[in-house]
Amino acid sequence: MICEKIERIQAEVRASALRCGRNPDSVKIVAVSKHVPLATIRAAQECGQSIFGENYLQEAAGKISQLNSNGSLQWHFIGHLQSNKAATAAELFQVIQTVDRLKIAVALNNQATRLNKQLEVLIQVNVGREAQKSGVLPEKAEALLREMQPLTALRVRGLMTMPPYGQEPEASRPYFQALKQLAGQLAKANLFHDNEAVELSMGMSGDFAVAIEEGATLIRIGTAIFGERAR
Ligand SMILES: *Cc1c(COP(=O)(O)O)cnc(C)c1O
Numbered sequence: 330m331i332c333e334k335i336e337r338i339q340a341e342v343r344a345s346a347l348r349c350g351r352n353p354d355s356v357k358i359v360a361v362s363k364h365v366p367l368a369t370i371r372a373a374q375e376c377g378q379s380i381f382g383e384n385y386l387q388e389a390a391g392k393i394s395q396l397n398s399n400g401s402l403q404w405h406f407i408g409h410l411q412s413n414k415a416a417t418a419a420e421l422f423q424v425i426q427t428v429d430r431l432k433i434a435v436a437l438n439n440q441a442t443r444l445n446k447q448l449e450v451l452i453q454v455n456v457g458r459e460a461q462k463s464g465v466l467p468e469k470a471e472a473l474l475r476e477m478q479p480l481t482a483l484r485v486r487g488l489m490t491m492p493p494y495g496q497e498p499e500a501s502r503p504y505f506q507a508l509k510q511l512a513g514q515l516a517k518a519n520l521f522h523d524n525e526a527v528e529l530s531m532g533m534s535g536d537f538a539v540a541i542e543e544g545a546t547l548i549r550i551g552t553a554i555f556g557e558r559a560r
Contacts, residue, residue: 331369332376334554335360342548345541356541359405359530361551364558367392373554374402382426382549384408386417393421407489407549409463416440419448426451426489426530426547429465434477441482449484451530454511456504457493464490467511474520485521487528487546488512498536505531505543 338358346353359382362370370381370392382405383389393404405424415436418425428434428450441448452473455464465473470488477485488511492504508531516524532540534553541548551558 331372331554335373335376335378338550338553341538342541345538349542351541355546357547359407359547359549360554361407361533361549362392362555363388363408363551365555367395369555370396374398378554379403380405382407382551383422386414386421390417390421405547412436419446420444422448424449424451424486427453427463428483428485429453429455429463429473431473431476434473434480434483438480438482446482447484448482449486451487451489451528452485453489453491454508456490456507456511459493462491467507470511471515471518471520474515474518478520486523487521487530488515489530489547491533492531492536495536498539501532501536502539502543505529505540505545509544 342356342358343353346356357380359380360373360378361382363384379401380403384407404422405426406418406422407426410418410427410433412432415433419437419440425437437448452470453464454470455462455466474485488508490504490508492501495501509529512527512529516527521527528546529544530547532545532548534550537548
């Protein structure tokens, strides 16, 4: 059943990409497995899903250690990060998508340096300017990236966003466009690790087709793969 859902999403991603003239391989699916039991994650892994996103460190730590995969899985942290937990996050994850302030970046860099590891990070941007949401404000992103340049254990790959919740997928489009435009400006200023290949993590179960049209390279899919989460 999980395989069918994953195959359906893969087909939809492919169709969306082709429809707007993009290479389907340029969009990767991050399976968001928060609150999803280990056996289900294993089933998804057996269907070929290799990138997973988790929001809660403790929950993720147990799963990651038990799914010991000889490096065949890639784990992305997509939750809110506190600086006193950054060391744990740097150890467990290959990619941290939610860096939004210097203190977190410094803590991640310190731990990655200690581990002799290059840590991939994305900058979370609060494009909707919502008070309750994490993320750097768009106009503060450039300064943050400049302050992060000396942090050599971090590779800043791109930007991530969670637009304001909307009923209609189309409601997300202006926020996705704003993220892409900001990424373009920052790339022009050479502030990413690879300014020719900037990652844009945007789009979830309800609006990933719109996100792909607007340039998403990473889409974060929970419900459409694993079903509704028990809360
Ligand atoms: C839970 C979550 C998702 C997945 O959302 P769905 O609507 O279930 O696909 C994506 N991104 C973040 C940051 C999340 O916390």
